[in-house]
Amino acid sequence: MKINLTGNSSNIIGQKFSFFTAESWLQEKDDFKEKLNGLFVAKKDETFILLEENSVHYLIGLGSKPQNFEVQACAEKFTYDFRKKIKATTTLLNSENFNSDQIESLVKGLYLGTYEYPFKGEHPVFHSDFSLQLNSVSEENLKQLEMKVVAICEGQFACMEWLNKPQNFKRVPHISEFLDEISEKYNLKKTVFDRKKSEDLGLGAFLSVNQGSSQEAAFTILEYQSNIENAKTIGLVGKCILFDTGGISIKGSENLHYMKSDMGGATAVIGTLIAAAEMKLPVNIIAILPITDNAISNTAYIPSDVITAYNRKTIEVLNTDAEGRMTLADGLSYLAKNYKTDVLIDLATLTGSSVRMFGYTCGAYFSNNDSLKKLLEQSGDETNQRLWNLPLWDIWKEDFTSDVADFKNISSKPFGDCIVAGKFLEQFIMDHPNWAHLDIAGVAFGNVRYMKEKGATGYGVQLLIDFLENF
CATH class of the missing domain: 3.40.630.10 (Zn peptidases)
Incomplete structure (x- = not known):
């Protein structure tokens, strides 16, 4: 799995993952919230797909005040359920609303959700040409995050x-x-x-x-x-x-x-x-x-x-x-x-x-x-x-x-x-x-x-x- 820092905002991002708690969704100010008009409310495991000009935007709900392991479980379920739809392309993980432990849980869940059996030796989402970009993590912390997540997931x-x-x-x-x-x-x-x-x-x-x-x-x-x-x-x-x-x-x-x-x-x-x-x-x-x-x-x-x-x-x-x-x-x-x-x-x-x-x-x-x-x-x-x-x-x-x-x-x-x-x-x-x-x-x-x-x-x-x- 590769995890890279977000590049220049003008870069074309192939797809986006945005996770929301019920509380953070209520505070969301983006235009797409008004367009959805209540079709997405960030319930646990709720997913809504938006087609944008240059990307596919997945909105995923985490429910109200989730614990870290619940964040991981929601991310894991999302990756598995959408494994045939998610593309192996540059992907932005919108992580601005989360602390470091929650971000770790998100990334860990996204990776664990790629497991299928019989095991093929490579994961259908996080393989060599998949780049997961985070927009709220320093480069030093990002390297530590990648090392820890990959280690735990490979062990599991x-x-x-x-x-x-x-x-x-x-x-x-x-x-x-x-x-x-x-x-x-x-x-x-x-x-x-x-x-x-x-x-x-x-x-x-x-x-x-x-x-x-x-x-x-x-x-x-x-x-x-x-x-x-x-x-x-x-x-x-x-x-x-x-x-x-x-x-x-x-x-x-x-x-x-x-x-x-x-x-x-x-x-x-x-x-x-x-x-x-x-x-x-x-x-x-x-x-x-x-x-x-x-x-x-x-x-x-x-x-x-x-x-x-x-x-x-x-x-x-x-x-x-x-x-x-x-x-x-x-x-x-x-x-x-x-x-x-x-x-x-x-x-x-x-x-x-x-x-x-x-x-x-x-x-x-x-x-x-x-x-x-x-x-x-x-x-x-x-x-x-x-x-x-x-x-x-x-x-x-x-x-x-x-x-x-x-x-x-x-x-x-x-x-x-x-x-x-x-x-x-x-x-x-x-x-x-x-x-x-x-x-x-x-x-x-x-x-x-x-x-x-x-x-x-x-x-x-x-x-x-x-x-x-x-x-």
Whole structure:
């Protein structure tokens, strides 16, 4: 995407985008307002097209007193809805009525709205011969705006693309090759433990899920290092189940094709790494992606198995469809033991319980640190990638205490599974004092405008980037 300053006013502008809040439209003095005579009143998502002598002028309504994420959503909807009408030509974005945060939201929304699936590798609007001109931003600020918007959007596009891919296009070699590419591009340190190395290290919980697979294990570590001395270090663990059959505790067939989405935590982490590296954020990031699928075979792990995890705790398997917490357990304990991090966060499309509780409105989250809770909630509210806190009371630990091991991997009770899962994962953080678990099962994959059925929402990338900027 190219963003250029407005040239001489005599330049021919191919098309114009003018966004108005209900309040700013009331104060508008231009002649075209009188000509419209009430045909446009700047309601949310309202669009009116004016044909002028040398250009097409799009008027887009934002509604009354919109928040920044609502500005972004309106711009995103406009670009997608009019993607076949908008021309790849010089375009003036009339931004005089907006502050810097609102302008960023507008441009970000315009870019995100260009996403279509299957992804073509280039966006239908913002490609090389499209120039978006702003008339109220200094050249220095414009460069910063372009860098940040492109970074966040490219990170979110990668997140969405990898979650949307069919299962046979995102097997272990496919995603490993992609991670090689971004590691080279962004100078990330990449380490991979295959099945043999994982066994040598004692990653038993992760390997229990992988043992039924025909695919090689790939316990992957990606490290982004900033150039800032004494920078804070963030540890991220993303659930990366490439496809989840449920294992021996097999899922029903009705919506099984959606289980290609069970790596939503990992794709959010991948997108965040890309955006952070593009933006050169002054933090260090250690990301762990325990990559495998959860398959059915004569070697698959079985209910009643007792597994020894990386931290030497034993786990009685009651349900092989609770595989995400098994892989995350080893990811968390390996990261907590081998790296010094200021914050430890895991993200996972983990439980149907969180979906039944919150639907598609927000993610459930758990944390042992009040300051971390506040920062995450602030970022959730700012980006509309919202979170709601649930308790980690010790009484829940009784529900997964085992007779034959330290823990069971599920509770036998028919309620509170997302809380049980969070409390279970707490047993593997090696007493890290600043940890949060984000269950994003209901928000990472759902109804989207660019697909007839469900697709990736991109949830997590903007949330984590905003968090990293404020941390």
